[in-house]
Amino acid sequence: QKEVEQNSGPLSVPEGAIASLNCTYSDRGSQSFFWYRQYSGKSPELIMSIYSNGDKEDGRFTAQLNKASQYVSLLIRDSQPSDSATYLCAVSSGGYQKVTFGTGTKLQVIP
């Protein structure tokens, strides 16, 4: 059974702080890694994708991947109240394969 594990939270951070979200996965064959943001009642919205070890930065977001440790993280710098949402970690074997989601971490950014 391929699993993706996340702390459900909530993770509360003050506005302007760095939010750190973590995820581990069980399938060593995973090739593609994603962070989605999901607002309540809405569909998942892709924030970041990462495919190789190391860091990938996009604006205020940085994704980090460590395949040896089977660990993915997302850092959100200068957190804003609008970042308050559930963040879903997801992994795939790549290509057109299905994506396996974690249960998500709820982030609350306190003004």
Next chain:
Amino acid sequence: EPEVTQTPSHQVTQMGQEVILRCVPISNHLYFYWYRQILGQKVEFLVSFYNNEISEKSEIFDDQFSVERPDGSNFTLKIRSTKLEDSAMYFCASKTRDRDKFFGPGTRLTVL
């Protein structure tokens, strides 16, 4: 920016009835998916579809479920005889080979 669209946004049905959920994927995408999310739970894969056939399906996707691409634009999910536990948000997604997956806004299915 092109988007995946889904209709209806909310479907209410009686247990045992058939429902069809509709999706219009992004026009140049070749791979199509259905996922569902029961309230408060994680997003779960149902089925993937490529080249007019199912490429993978999960244990959830039993004989009560079917998918179809009846024309060049629509992608449908049919539930033959709905059960209470089918109540969920159903998300359609599409992608090209080398691009990330895009999700539609979802259809909320309520089975009474």
